[in-house]
Structures are given as C-alpha cells and as structure tokens.
Amino acid sequence: IRNDLNENALRALAVLDPIKVTITNYTEAGEILRVPNHPQNPAFGERDLPFSGTIYIERDDFMEEPSKGFHRLSPGKDARLRYAYVIRCDEVIKDAKGEVVELKCTYDVDTKGGQNPKDGHKVKGIIHWVDAKTAVKAEVRLYDRLFKVPNPASLDDADFISEINSESLQVRSNAYIESSLAKAAPETRYQFERLGFFTADRIDHKVEKPVFNRTVTLRDTWAEKA
Incomplete structure (x- = not known):
C-alpha cells in the first residue's frame, strides 16, 4: 500500500505540532506560490499555496540547542521552507513556563523556489x-501498529496484553x-x-472540522530494523 500511495496520492502540507513563525x-x-501536486508526476498538475509573513512550522523542526547533525531551524541558523524561501531564526519567544511559543525569523528574498543564497553557502535543512x-x-x-512485535500470534496469553502498543492511536487536535x-x-x-x-x-x-487519519508512515520502520 505504501508504494501505491507514493505513486498516486496527492501531496499537501500539514503541521501537526505547530510553532508560530513571524518573518519580520x-x-x-x-503571495500565492504555484507548487506541484506530485513532484514526480507532472500529470497531477499544480495548486495554489498561500504564503505570508506568519507561518507555522513543526515543533520538531526547531531545536534551541541543536544536536550534532541537526540541520533544521535553530537560533542563528537557517533552513529552507519547502517551495518557498530560506529563513533564519533570529529570536526565540517563550511563555512563562519556558516553552517556545514563537520564532522571529528573517527571510532571503532571493531564495524563492529553491534558489541558493547569493553568498553561496549551502542550506542543508528543508522543512514543511x-x-x-x-x-x-x-x-x-x-x-500505528496495535502490537509492539511483528508477529503477535507467536505470543502466549501472558505476553499478549503486555505487548499491546499503548500509543497505537495518537490524536493531534491542534x-x-x-x-x-x-x-x-x-x-x-x-x-x-x-x-x-x-x-x-x-x-x-x-x-468546518476536517479530520484526517494516517494510513501508513513514509517508511516501514520495522523493515529498517530487520
């Protein structure tokens, strides 16, 4: 099913755990960006994608203290917005509990649609x-999978319940x-x-209340572990 969806499913952008970004x-x-409905198949056509100075990005795409190999957004660092521009994080806004609630960023107007910055440096991270x-x-x-093991039929009764995946359904309402x-x-x-x-x-x-269900992840994580 994953291969079939990869070939036939329309592409779209969604943010499941949002952080507000203000592009100062x-x-x-x-503006309206024209973007492909399927980057590998022009027959699917294009769509209009609105862009403005206030966007949401995924919380996982920002790290205040980036670990080694993290190439997405962090203070003083830049990342490319899919189909749009390169932005750099200049300021981090937190609430009273210390949680990040907003990022103040600047954008490079010359990097629209995948263009490289004029200074020649490479932007490694691309975020949605x-x-x-x-x-x-x-x-x-x-x-997600109901069980934590690939073959629950091999379990005895004692292990059956303990191997149920308690996170087989997570609901993101925001x-x-x-x-x-x-x-x-x-x-x-x-x-x-x-x-x-x-x-x-x-x-x-x-x-008035859109609801989407995940059919399958992009990659088969169990196959990667095998």
Missing part, C-alpha cells in the same frame, strides 16, 4: 510549513492544514509531505 522582514501582504493566515485547524489521527484540504472529499488520499500518508475520514471529515 517580510513586508508584503502575502503552512500559512498561518489561511491554514485550517484540523484533527489528525496517528494510527494541527493545521492547507485550506484547500478542508474541502477534500471523504476518503481522499494525500501524502502530508515529510509526515506520512493520510486519508480524509469517511464519516467525521467536514469542511
């Missing part, structure tokens, strides 16, 4: 995002998606770029 030197009211002004809040259900996804027909399939393959729920998905 972006002075335009906003959604436009905060137009994105729609959604419920995203992350389904996710944001491209606005066009709210109007998706039930059971429409997408790849949320960098996140996995998702389907609009057959019963619960509504324009």
Whole structure:
C-alpha cells in the first residue's frame, strides 16, 4: 500500500505540532506560490499555496540547542521552507513556563523556489510549513501498529496484553492544514509531505472540522530494523 500511495496520492502540507513563525522582514501582504501536486508526476498538475509573513512550522523542526547533525531551524541558523524561501531564526519567544511559543525569523528574498543564497553557502535543512493566515485547524489521527512485535500470534496469553502498543492511536487536535484540504472529499488520499500518508475520514471529515487519519508512515520502520 505504501508504494501505491507514493505513486498516486496527492501531496499537501500539514503541521501537526505547530510553532508560530513571524518573518519580520517580510513586508508584503502575502503571495500565492504555484507548487506541484506530485513532484514526480507532472500529470497531477499544480495548486495554489498561500504564503505570508506568519507561518507555522513543526515543533520538531526547531531545536534551541541543536544536536550534532541537526540541520533544521535553530537560533542563528537557517533552513529552507519547502517551495518557498530560506529563513533564519533570529529570536526565540517563550511563555512563562519556558516553552517556545514563537520564532522571529528573517527571510532571503532571493531564495524563492529553491534558489541558493547569493553568498553561496549551502542550506542543508528543508522543512514543511503552512500559512498561518489561511491554514485550517484540523484533527489528525496517528494510527500505528496495535502490537509492539511483528508477529503477535507467536505470543502466549501472558505476553499478549503486555505487548499491546499503548500509543497505537495518537490524536493531534491542534494541527493545521492547507485550506484547500478542508474541502477534500471523504476518503481522499494525500501524502502530508515529510509526515506520512493520510486519508480524509469517511464519516467525521467536514469542511468546518476536517479530520484526517494516517494510513501508513513514509517508511516501514520495522523493515529498517530487520
């Protein structure tokens, strides 16, 4: 199923655990980017993707104290926004509990659509995002394997219960998606770029309250462990 979805599912952007990013030197009211519905298959056409000076990125794509090999956003470092520009993190805003709630960034106007910075340095990290002004809040259900072992039939009764995966369903009720996804027909399939393959729920998905279920992750993690 993963191979079939990779070939046939439309691409879209969604952020499941958002951090607000304000691009302080972006002075335009906003713009529309034309992006492919499937980067490997031009026959799927293109879509409009709104962009403005306020966006959401994934919390996992920022580290205040980056570990070795982390090439996404961190203070004083830059990353490329998928289909858009290179941004650099200049300031980190925290709440009273010390949790990061906003990043103040600047963008490089010359890097639109994959262009390299004029100073020639390489930007290694590419992160996904959604436009905060137009994105729609959604419920995203992350389904995973029911058991922690590949073959639960091999377990005896004592081990059967202990090997149930307590995180086989995680619900992200504060996710944001491209606005066009709210109007998706039930059971429409997408790849949320960098996140996995998702389907609009057959019963619960509504324009006023979009609901998407994860069908499968991008990679088979058990196969990688084998």
